Amino acid sequence: MVRNSSTASEILAVRPSRRGFLIGGGAVGLAGLLAACGLGGGGEQGAAGSGKGDIRALFMKQAGYSEENINEMVSAFQKATPEIKVSADFVSYEALHDKIVAAAPAGTYDVVLIDVIWPAEFGSKNVVADVTNRWPASWEQQMLGGAVATPQYDGKFYGVPWILDTKYLFYNSAHLQKAGVDAAQLDTWDGVLDAARALKSGGVVEYPLIWSWQQAEALICDYAQLLGAFGGSFLDDSGQPAFQQEGGVQALEFMRQTIVDGLSNPTSTQSLEEDVRRVFSSGQASLALNWTYMYGLANDPAESQVPGDVQVLQTPSGPSGRPGVNGSMALAVAAGSQNQDAAWKFVEYVTSQQVQEKYALSSLPVWESSYDDPAVVKTNPAVVPQAKKQLGDLILRPQVESYNAMSQALQAEIQLALLGDKTPQQALDDAASKASSLLES
Amino acid sequence: MIGIHVAAVVMALVVLAPFAWLLISSVSPSAELLSPHPHWWPENPTLERYKAIFRSAPGEADVAANFRQAMVNSFIVATLTTLVSLVVGALGGYAFARLKFRFRRTSLFTFLAIYMLPPIALVIPLYLALANLDLLDTKTGLVITYCSIVTPFCLWTMSNYYLSLPADLEEAARVDGCTRLGALVRVILPLARPGLLTTGMFGFLLAWDEFLYSLIFTSTTQSKTIPVAIAEFTGKYSSDFGLIAAGGVLATVPPLVLALLFQRYIVGGLTSGAVKG
Amino acid sequence: MAGSGGGKGEGRFALLLLLPAAVVVFGVVLYPVVRTFVVSLYDITSPMPGSYPFVGLDNYVKVFQDSAFYTVLGHTMYFTLVSTFLELTLGIAVALLLNAPLKARWLWRSIVVLPWALPTIVNGALWRWIYNGQYGALNGLLDTVGISDTPVQWLGTPFLALNMVIVADVWKNTSIVVFFILAGLQTIPDDLYEAARIDGASAWRGFWRITMPLLAPAIAVVLILRTIEAFKVFDIIYVMTGGGPASGTQTVAFYTYLQAFSNQLFGYGAALAYLIVLAVFALAMAYLRLLRQGQMAGVE
Incomplete structure (x- = not known):
């Protein structure tokens, strides 16, 4: 009886003393001051790189192109461009935004898939790279209007449209x-x-x-x-x-x-x-x-x-x-990527008209002329005619930071x-x- | 006597009903799952989802095969985490329970405060640290991270457990010529086996269950854990509750087996030990 | 110079025993914990390196000026108090039941383990499915047994949804309480009860005067654990409601997630995280004090 109650009260007596708190608080504060010097030193700035080597791309698991489609695209790209090796990661849509944010300062990914509502945020916060200079002027005519608007913010391009949906x-x-x-x-x-x-x-x-x-x-x-x-x-x-x-x-x-x-x-x-x-x-x-x-x-x-x-x-x-509603997605080059030239080559390839038409059954192309191609129409005869009418007329959600x-x-x-x-x-x-x-x- | 058995049956029903529904959903065809009036028993039960999880070859890009690998990953990660945390927690917990030293309370509460921090607050700096150590997307990285959560848990439960053991036992051991460490290892730890097992069991689940860190730190099948694999079943455009249910049923098996294996020791050990007064 | 002496030797031995735990924990979290604290003093709005203004304690001040914070804090307090209260009450009741001379005791104990073994993510998905207003099992059950054939939208209104999430949480987490209490019950010597019986104490009085005070340590341990977990609740909300409807199930941790991740207000999110720690700490201290008083009253 005595033993039991004494052990019991001993546990309950475990509570911090005021002095202990002050000392603990002081230690954290001191360490904080020391660490403050290193603030912002953790991340890396991106670089164009050599246009060769390894790149890592982040895709999502659902909607549009399937994992198999993307893996096929990757191997076809590597066959055509042997000096670049691509590894592709897949996460669920729900995890995509948070993953891009967490990985940004470490520069884990070179290419990331972004939703239409993110270019303003990621562009202004320097998470994805401004690729305006890389964008051929002709694309603006050749792509559907909704597609062109997808990766755009403040007059700049932060990616290339890839999955078009409404x-x-x-x-x-x-x-x-x-x-x-x-x-x-x-x-x-x-x-x-x-x-x-x-x-x-x-x-x-x-x-x-x-x-x-x-x-x-x-x-x-x-x-x-x-x-x-x-x-x-x-x-x-x-x-x-x-x-x-x-x-x-x-x-x-x-x-x-x-x-x-x-x-x-x-x-x-x-x-x-x-x-x-x-x-x-x-x-x-x-x-x-x-x-x-x-x-x-x-x-x-x-x-x-x-x-x-x-x-x-x-x-x-x-x-x-x-x-x-514009529900499209684009492929962006990560601002922290050390290999942005190679990343861009990969983005150019998978968003190309030829590749997109090949996988039209999974996701409709961003290229206007594809919608008149009988081979594309045949993939989904019910949807393509509706899509052709609708995709020219899309409403964007606000492009604000x-x-x-x-x-x-x-x-x-x-x-x-x-x-x-x-x-x-x-x-x-x-x-x-x-x-x-x-x-x- | 009848009263307590009736109460036990009521309790069992409350506990089992949702679980039974999980089990039934996992073998019901999608069409029946969507019926406006639940089919309490599937008319055309199907084991397709379980087969899919077990049949397809690893490395293939399908959710079910990833799931199998995720089970293995989770098991390895949770086991290693539990072992490490339990060892360091059992040693440290003893210090908190039995030794007098400066800042004892402060340090105990510092450990607990770490446990109180929401993981969201630490995700980004931890990600950077793991990236610098090349431990992203590895099981090792997860084990290291999880140990920092499970260890405070083990310290807290073990230190409280030691307090329920009689202090005179170790004094007797000391008199017999044991060193402090010797008394701890040879006398106290064997006595504390039930406490160790309970703590280990719940520590295992903390690691088995963890979601946010794993979601952010892992990206390939080589390290994705069970909660992440199951969360991927519920993605934006593809979710079949039956598949989540099948995944859930399978994910329940390893902790359940552990619990059943150790259960006898967890509660029984306490009564048969030298603990009782 | 037997064990109780204290002094240098004891301190050194404690350091030796605690060192591995300190390395395992602080080796990992020291950098993130300190960095997060530093971040909370800056107005950091991007994960990328750059120069951000130092704002001192402004982020903390802003939290207290944020009306949404008080709302989510209210939800969190409600969730924490109600769920831990239910888990504790039910947990003690079930533990007493499992401690009684039941036939096939192992079977009942195994059943109680089940919900604990179910991952939280699946638990959330399961209950979201059960509560579904269209084809959910709960409405189906009410219909089948003839109580009601109008489907209820269990997750359709804010307050009801919060309570239904609590039910899901309690269903899963009561089992950890049961096992801790069960272990605590084993340390109570039977002769205490016999002595009380001779005194002619009723079972109810015996429970309050003997069992409860002696269970106080076990209750304290598990109450603190559950309070910490409940206050941090995130996963089950993420899966079941996403914080809806009308933000009715947003908790502090979920709000922190939205601010720090979705909105990239890292400084603000870090301040929120530290305030969560303070709040849980205060709650834990209050519990310990209450239990200590309760126990004193019981023993004397």
């Missing part, structure tokens, strides 16, 4: 038939709403629409597309937030109303693109916005319960047109409006005031 409207043709809805009416968002009402009242599905409205970038992608359709814009000409004005508010009101009317699946606010695909593929939704990849998977009997019923259309038009923080603020406020905790106007006003303070700093 969101299309997918519909379940069997559902539409059951509800007696003509697919032609899906040409406008008003028509989509009418169709959704008919599908709901006809008892075809309980919630005809499903969206990727989880608090994530996916939400901003859907919002961007609607924002464009309602004639809004993220920023005005002076670079100030403008989404809290007419078109932006109407877009959010539209989104909220589809939830209130029971047309949108209530799980939308917790869904990412893959959740959209799942719900749509299981036949529990009739209409959905999603990236190109859903067409193949939703028509695959192994993955879907509605194979053969899935059709794809250009995004519906609103009062002000029908821009698709603090985009991520701005997007986070917008995501949170849009969700508050979708949940009915704020009016769309109030939510967007609040997001705009946060965005302005971010843009100032």
Whole structure:
């Protein structure tokens, strides 16, 4: 008894003395001062290099080109250019940004795949190299407009577009038939709403629409597309937030109303693109916005319960047109790379028209003339004609240095409006005031 | 008597139900997983996902083969981490529990404070350090990193464990002519076996479970660990919950086997030892 | 000059025993820990080398002026207090149950180990799947047993989502508490209970007067561990909700991740990280003090 309680109280008596804290704190402070001299000395500045040797490239595991595709491209490149040896790493999309950031000061990678929303951030923070001088002027004419805009920030190029994508409207043709809805009416968002009402009242599905409205970038992608359709814009000409004005508010009101009317699946606010695909593929939704990849998977009997019923259309038009969200990606040369010439040669090769056309089935080329090539059209006859129409008309998310923080603020406020905790106007006003303070700093 | 068995059954149901659902999901075809009303038992159970994980050859660019390699990596990393941390933790913990020295509390709490730091804060400087040492994307790099997390854990649990052992035992050993170190190694450590095993078991899981460091520090199959491999199943455009479930079921096996192997010693050892009063 | 003497020899022996641990831990973290502290004094907005303004304690001041910080701190405190409270209560209850004369005790103990062995990443994905408002097992179960056939959006509203994440966390992490308490229970001599029984103490009183005070050390150990882990919670949020809906499940660690990584505000993120340590420390100290008082009251 005595022993036990004494051991017990001894453990509980373990607590730091004030003196101990002060001494410990002093030691950390001293070490901090010493280390301050070395601040910033940890990283390396990039160099052009010899145009030969080893380079390391960072790709992602999903979407667009598969790991096999990329490995084939790498070996073909090495055959043609034996003096450069490429090793390719693959990570999930979610890890891509953080990996690029963590690896930047160490100069681990020479080539990195970047999303369309990152050139401003990575360019201004010196994470990826400015390759404007390497860009042939002819590319600007030969590539689709949305592609050219992808790696651009502040008049400079921070990479070469490689994966081109936007969101299309997918519909379940069997559902539409059951509800007696003509697919032609899906040409406008008003028509989509009418169709959704008919599908709901006809008892075809309980919630005809499903969206990727989880608090994530996916939400901003859907919002961007609607924002464009309602004639809004993220920023005005002076670079100030403008989404809290007419078109932006109407877009959010539209989104909220589809939830209130029971047309949108209530799980939308917790869904990412893959959740959209799942719900749509299981036949529990009739209409959905999603990236190109859903067409193949939703028509695959192994993955879907509605194979053969899935059709794809250009995004519906609103009062002000029908821009698709620019969801492209580009290959960039890392600013910390010691071998930037070799890295550029590799980027040039994999983004070339010939290589892109060869793998058109995985990802559509950035080159305009490819869309008239029968061999390319044949790879995906349903999607290519829609893509040709859509890819010329894309809406960019703001190309600003603090985009991520701005997007986070917008995501949170849009969700508050979708949940009915704020009016769309109030939510967007609040997001705009946060965005302005971010843009100032 | 009946009461406690009823309670045990209720507890078992609460614990097992989610796990059972994981198991069922792993053998349900995708189509059934997406049914609006859950199929509590799959109509067409499939072992395809498990086969895919075991069949394909290593080095191939498919998720399942990477998964197998990741299991091996995780096992090696977690085992080495546990061994190192347990040894240094068992020695250091003894000092905290039994010896009087200056800054005892301060140093114990400094170790604990390290454990309190969120990994996010340390990722970038650690990445640089590992890059300079050429240890990025290696199992060694992960072991070194994980030891810095698991060791404070071991120190804390072991020092508290020693306090529950009677102090007169080592005094007796000292009287018998043992040196301090001799008393620790020959008398105390064998007695502390249950504490060592419990600490080791939970230390193993800390390393087995770690996600963020591994996500950032590894990039090829030679060092990617299980949590990272499973996270890659849930990627932007390709996620089949069944595959995650199958991965999860398999990832549970090694720690579970360890726990079952050592369980007898962990709890039983305490009762049969010289501990009881 | 037996063991209890202290003095130089003892100090030197302690140093010898602690040296390996110090090398293993500080050899790795000293540079990052110091560097992160230095970073917290600068306005560093890029991982790349460059010259950044020294701002002293400005980043720390900014944290306290940041309204979002108080929100995420609130979520974190709620998550930590509720999850550790539930884990502890359930853990002690289950440990007492497993310590009782059950048939096939090994079987019950093995069952309790299961959730612990499931990686957090998978645990998060599993519960996200169970809670799914469209085809989740929880709604399916409520429907099957006839309680409700209107699907609930478990992760659809901020506060409910936070609580559902806590449930997932408690399901997994109660088992570590069970095992620590179970080990603690073994050190309580049976004769204590017998003595109490002779005194005519009821089981409930015996539990509070004998078991709980003697379990205090084991509770302290595991409470501190769980508090630290809960305060740092990141992985399960990352997998289950991504901080949503409407930021309702954003915790301090997740917020730090967003600031330091997504937004590349490294100085600010570093300041946040150090404040997390201070907060956990304060919480841990408060617990230890409470337990010590509770234990004194119990023993006397």
